[in-house]
Amino acid sequence: MSSPKVLFLGSGGVGKTNIIYQLLCSSFHDRYWPSVLDHCVGYLRVRRRATEVEIIDTSGLFPNSLSRRLMIARSRVVVIVYAVDNRASFYNVASVLREVAEAKQAKSHQNLPVVVLGNKSDLVDREVGRAEAAVVAKYEWSVAHYEVSALEGWNIERPIIKALERATDRHSNARRWSTVM
Ligand SMILES: Nc1nc2c(ncn2[C@@H]2O[C@H](COP(=O)(O)OP(=O)(O)O)[C@@H](O)[C@H]2O)c(=O)[nH]1
Numbered sequence: 609m610s611s612p613k614v615l616f617l618g619s620g621g622v623g624k625t626n627i628i629y630q631l632l633c634s635s636f637h638d639r640y641w642p643s644v645l646d647h648c649v650g651y652l653r654v655r656r657r658a659t660e661v662e663i664i665d666t667s668g669l670f671p672n673s674l675s676r677r678l679m680i681a682r683s684r685v686v687v688i689v690y691a692v693d694n695r696a697s698f699y700n701v702a703s704v705l706r707e708v709a710e711a712k713q714a715k716s717h718q719n720l721p722v723v724v725l726g727n728k729s730d731l732v733d734r735e736v737g738r739a740e741a742a743v744v745a746k747y748e749w750s751v752a753h754y755e756v757s758a759l760e761g762w763n764i765e766r767p768i769i770k771a772l773e774r775a776t777d778r779h780s781n782a783r784r785w786s787t788v789m
């Protein structure tokens with residue numbers, strides 16, 4: 609069985625690559641390098657079992673391409689990142705969500721295997737408030753939302769593991785049903 613794929617999407621500069629570094633190596637890299645696409649494999653504790661996961665980091669350089677659509681369709685979990693000091697990156701979450709719903713052929717955002725992360729929560733100068741983001745995520749987007757900080761290594765692992773657990777349960781239920789039918 610291939611390892612579950614976790615795909616990172618979101619505007620450039622919001623901290624996707626640093627979140628992945630924190631997730632897999634517990635470290636922060638204070639430099640900006642625009643990654644086109646990077647694959648790495650690591651282990652996360654999912655349902656108390658060390659699980660191999662494939663992490664895919666994108667820069668958003670090729671929106672609406674077929675390969676991007678396929679990558680979304682094949683991902684177990686999609687992590688959409690914005691930065692709390694960048695309002696445009698917050699607005700961009702809505703269009704990425706539409707793209708994910710389309711690629712997953714979902715009629716609504718509900719039950720999409722998506723988690724939205726508001727990164728750089730360590731910054732005092734914000735353009736997106738914590739309460740506002742929580743309301744929009746719950747009532748407009750219907751997705752799980754957490755604030756995180758890759759710089760401080762704060763709240764990085766838990767949201768992604770929870771999303772993987774939810775998605776893995778759904779995946780095994782679907783497989784069980786397809787063998788019964
Ligand atoms: N203050 C702060 N800066 C961050 C955080 N995460 C990333 N950065 C900075 O944001 C910039 C872009 O980060 P990067 O991970 O390359 O973003 P990506 O383009 O989304 O992959 C870099 O200069 C990082 O040092 C964070 O949690 N807090």
Ligand SMILES: [Mg+2]
Nearest residue numbers: 624625641643
């Ligand atoms: Mg990057």
